[in-house]
Amino acid sequence: MQYSKKVLEHFTRPHNQGIIKNPSGVGMVGNPVCGDLMKIYIKVKKNKSGEIIDDIKFETLGCASAIATSSMITDLAKGKPIEEAMKITRNDVADALEGLPPIKMHCSNLADEALHEAIKDYRKKI
């Protein structure tokens, strides 16, 4: 499997890894059959410009690209208004990682879904 430098960077030293106590929202996607499980925690803060993702963390059981995409989406979403974060796609994540092997585009690129689920979870609660 040929991974980009960026993927390997995020795999070996993932950003924003861990959990948030009392999160505003949590999103979990994937299943053990495919081998990838992702959980994204967000903390939302309100300011003048709206609802901002103030903090974001992840836990991921999965292959290198599952971990790298989780790490990358936390970078992409952090500090963004939730409306904008809802618009982040799997292609954005893959592009930011300088590409993913074709087979990984679907099976291990679930981070966008996890983020969107976390935002939906937050919206449900308010």
Add this chain to the structure above:
Amino acid sequence: MRKKKIYLDCAATTPVDPAVLEAMLPYFIDIYGNAMSVHSFGQEALEAVDKARSQAAGFFGASPSEIIFTSGATESNNLAIKGILKSYYSKNESKKKKPHIITTAFEHHCVLDSCKIVAKDGLADVTYLPIKKDGTIDPKEVEKAIRPETVMISVMYVNNEIGTVQPIEKIGKLVRKINSTKEKDDFKIIFHTDATQAINYFDCNTDRLGVDLLSMSGHKIYGPKGVGILYVRKGTPIRKIQDGGDQEYKMRAGTHNVPGIVGLGKAIGLVEKNGKKDAKKIQILRDYLIEKVLKEISNSILNGSKTKRSPNNANFTFKDVEGEGLLLSLDMEGVACSTGSACSSGALSPSHVLLSIGLKPEQAHGSLRMTLGKHTTKREIDTAVEKLKVVIERLRKISGNVLDDYYSKK
């Protein structure tokens, strides 16, 4: 060999033994004739091929004419299964009875896929025997599966992923017993074993095993890649599946891979000479590895029987860890292993072998195969386990509790 890096993937392939390479070298530039040529160049090459054939025949307790050189075990397995059916249809067409093949659920893909394709083409019905939790098959299951129209049983000797040893001798006896009750004109059951992972460590005398066909590959035994053998017991009804020249008693068309065949002969000779000694040394190290891993890494299990197992194989599952990430991390630390995780191979589902012995998908995804060889040292095992501990701790930190969370929400 590159220094510092640790290679624990000897079930995938092995380095060529220097003595093997030395034996091969003259056959590239100096003795380059085509073994089918009549002139002296060809005769010299043929002599070398014949010598290798005798070496192999000795090892398998066979006669040289029962040794067919191929490109490796994949070709040997294809030839075995498809060649038997071809022969069946050439003789028994008038009977119009669909032949039946018995194999196991955890064969190598070259056997499974050969069986699937002949079934799909309507040439045979196939039974895939279940595997017990310990990674072995029960000869009683074989007996139960046999039908009057069974023409072939194919069971691997040693499983390539979990290293478990199958009761080949017992099945051989069973097949002989059943064949002895058949009428003279009936198609007898042909017994085939894929012995690719067994050559280094187990008795491969074809009479003692009671096999009619046996496959092997050179590169798993410190020989070259691209060469292997199909042993074919004299009188076995089999037809060639590749057309062309009359090489290999008309069983395998294609110019002889002379250097490869010479290397294979030499490699077999080395196994015959040193195999027992090497196996002992490897098993002591492997047992040490298993004990150390299970003791020092929490939530780790050994997959497959501890005793009915090839001396070089250890296969673990680590909870809350995925195999591809594990493999990649270990490789960055200079340790090369293998996994049953789908993500490492580009497949969608995890190892069929691990699923066949009852593992859950996530357990198969979290597997690590470490296979030792004759060059493996205790220091390498110590270093590998140290690295493994660090990598697993890191990956478990990343995965946190997601797996337990997933199940608690279900």
